[in-house]
Amino acid sequence: MSIAHAAAQANGYAATNGEAIAEFLGNDPLKLELYEAAGALHQRGLPIVLTDAKRPMGGAEWHRRPFAPAAASSLLRQAKEPGIGLLLGPSSGIVDIEADGPEEEALVAVLFGAAQPPPTPTYQSTRGLHRLYAWDDRLAATGQAVVSFAAGGAKLGCRLGAGDKGAQSVIPPSPGREWLPGLSLDDVDPAPLPDAVVQRLLQAAAGQRRPTHPLSPSAAAPAAAATAPNPAMLAAMDRATAHMQDGGDGSRRLYACCCRGVEYGGSDGEIIATIRRYAETHPFPSAWTDAEIVQRIRDAEKQVERGSAVVIRNYEEVEIEVDGVMEGDEKQTETVKVPLSLGQIDDDIKALTGGQPYRVDATLFVDDDAYGLAFFDKSPIASLFGYLRRRANVDWLKGGKFVAQSELTAELQRTAKRFDAIENTPHEPPIENIYYRCKAPKPGNGDHLRWLLDRFRPETTVDRDLLQAAAMTLIWGGPPGCRPAFVFTSEHGRGVGKTAAATMLARIVGGHIDVSQNEDGDKLMTRLLTPAARLKRVGLWDNIKSMRLSSERVEALITTPQLSGRQLYVGEGTRPNLLTWFLTLNGVSMATDLAQRSVIIRLVRGDNSGPWLEDTAAFIDQHREQIIGDLIAALRAEPFPLAKFSRWATWEKDVLSRLPEPGEAQRVILERQGAANCDLDEGEIVDQHFAEQLVRLQYDPRSAQVRIPVAVAARWFSWATGEPVKTATASRRLNQMAGEGTLKRLAPDPSRHYGRCFVWTGEYADVFKDAIANDLTTRIAQFSQSG
Secondary structure (H helix, E strand, O other), X not given: OOHHXXXXXXXXXXXXXXXXXXXXXXXXXXXXXXXXXXXXXXXXXXXEXXXXXXXXXXXXXXXXXXXXXXXXXXXXXXXXXXXXXXXXXXXXXXXXXXXXXXXXXXXXXXXXXXXXXXXXXXXXXXOOEEEEEEOOHHHHHHOOOEEEEEEOOEEEEEEOOOOOOOOEEEEOOOOOOEEOOOOOOOOOOOEOOOHHHHHHHHHHHHHHOOOOOOOOOOOOOOOHHHOOOOHHHHHHHHHHOOOOOOOOOOHXXXXXXXXXXXXXXXXXXXXXXXXXXXXXXXXXXXXXXXXXXXXXXXXXXXXOOOOOOOEEEOEEEEEEEEEEEEXXXXXXXXXXXXXXXXXXXXXXXXXXXXXXXXXXXXXXXXXEOOOEEEEEOOOHHHHHHHHHHHHOEEEOOOOOOOOOHHHHHHHHHHHOOEEOEEEOOOOXXXXXXXXXXXXXXXXXXXXHHHHHHHOOOEOOHHHHHHHHHHHHHHHEOXXXXXXXXXXXXXXXXXXXXXXXXXXXXXXXXOOOEEEOOOOOHHHHHHHHOOHHHHOOOEXXXXXXXXXXXXXXXXXXXXXXXXXXXXXXXXXXXXXXOOOEEEEEEOOOOEOHHHHHOEEEEEEOOOOOOOOHHHHHHXXXXXXXXXXXXXXXXXXXXXXXXXXXXXXXXXXXXXXXXXXXXXXXXXXXXXXXXXXXXXXXXXXXXXXXXXXXXXXXXXXXXXXXXXXXXXXXXXXXXXXXXXXXXXXXXXXXXXXXXXXXXXXXXEEEOOOOOOOOEEEEEXXXXXXXXXXXXXXXXXXXXXXXXXX
16 A cells, blocks of 8 residues: 555545645645645554655754644645655664765765665665665664765765654655665565664764864863754754755854854854764764864854844745856855744744743743743733843734734744742642742741741730631641631720731741731732732731621632633633632631631730831741741641541641641630621521511411411511611521521521511421411511501
8 A cells, every 4th residue: 555545544534524634735736746645644543744845844942843634724725845754763663874976885885895785665866865774773882873984085974863864854755865676664564773783883973973172272162072052053954954055064054053053152062062963963974073063163153243132023035046147166055034934933932931931821921030020911912022031132023924023922822831839938839730939938936927926925825826727727738719808806995906816927938918908809819910909818807897798799709619700901710719818807706607617816905015016027037938838837737537527528637737726726726716706696687586576476486387478578677677678688688697597586488479578487397297378468467467
């Protein structure tokens, strides 16, 4: 079966939606043939890479990126001179012995010696024959992409792809390449290399390894072997020489590579290391010593500006030959500007910046030592290109097929490495997918934390432990929405230090976000999603004044796993809810939901006069790392198993259980939650008032079951609470209180047969035998007439 025929059966590849692929490729017969052939080779398990004028597509790390069938049509569409390259070495199990011309063909006979070359896949290129042999594991010892077998002044290129080096050969049906009759990959399998050939290749590889020469007259530059290749420089060398033909010894390509290295501001060592890496996939006809390369670098410095090619651009300059025009013995060349793809530009930026910019949601950000953290939220295009221009020259062409600045920005907003949040302070344990701008300090011995806690005035030893729990919670790396609120209160009135305690604890992790009691919920969410607020871990609701503190907004902010809302300049924004809420007030009286979400800490009046606040703040600022280290140690301490858990089981298991007396702390927390729950008192008042109304209507509230229409229930609720309340509001409130268990005798009627009602069930009512009374409105009417 031919490769093209096999492609038609390649499990949907190429055969699926063929008309659309053909149209996408401009009905180019060559590209369609290559598309089908690539699919067939891929289905056979052969590692391949698409090429453009023999240059592998996919950037500097092309040999480490697996072939992606879904991207094949897009790459072929971009290619000017498309082809298919076969990756050589262990991945394919194939090596290529390439004979370019009669002299090298003669070397094949020398290489094989007395051994008869076995039949093996062989194809003709424009320069000579390529023989594909089976990989031999012994060749791994060369560690080289290409080994040159030399004899009599000639050199035979043997592409091995050994080690982690990339080597590939462009194969049929690429233009200018044709299988010899009966010697295609469909006809014969790659033959094994005779032992004598393997040994000669190993000897040739050993001969290629020689000590490097001094890199410059001053020998100040590091040796090439000790310097890593520069990926961006390597990519520039690849692009600059993609269409360049060697002038006999490869000096033109070498000089072009040196120019790119100088333009990228590389040291001699870095340029040499990069050229050596380049030569692994683009071998020079002649071997160049380090000293010879250094001399070319000096020549390049006379022609190009050092550092000028640390450039981010949306095009590449390609040197092409002008047909029919000669300069002496060589064809005249000209330079043309070819658009770079988004992927190539992205690779260049990442190579320049070390992977930045990153993103949170769709907001790009960068973080560097010189200028710190910066978000590209207000003017993302200008921000991105301003950042790039500070680090490199930016050369951007407009119009035509060139990538626009807005397109690049939008693509980075979509594809840049995404983090859920950014933190200036560590978590213990660290939370996955958070960008930490810090390193976690070593666990401490607790001295600095004890000194800080001694500055406060807790009412009891349990309150001191709860202050520690509040501080530990700020560092705790638990799930979002699993942190209780901490309420700082006192029975000693004002001036006790509630706000000071809350703000000083928040100072450990970089401060807090102030929230006012009457702040609009949507505006608050917008504030929480601003860049500055994203770096805060504490929300402070200070100096609350309320006889009955209730806030569905705050209740949701405590327990929702994710905060979402309108983000300025962006639209919809989100962040994981890792906030810990601090509340300060006197006389804690809360609705049930808020009470159950709170850990109440009581403080007493002490001697906090003079510079207490300034000294405490200075201590935290000076010893922040040690305090955090102490908190990390506390979170790693051996936990004390609790007998039971509340709704905050995860927090109790990870934080509360590591306090000195966790059981006692848990008991106090639950006890204070119940005492602060004013809905329990209100429920008793409502139950009592309804019972009195039923007695007035001659029911026995202890044993009766009575259906109460919602309008009547709303009126009685208003009388009980002393507040004028609309029927709908009262109904919702009664439903909530019944659901929370604060109403003992009243519950919503699940049946709507009698309309919307509540049912009173007396303590001694027989719910199985006695029917529910439905004559309440009749009795009210009779009572009114008699009254």
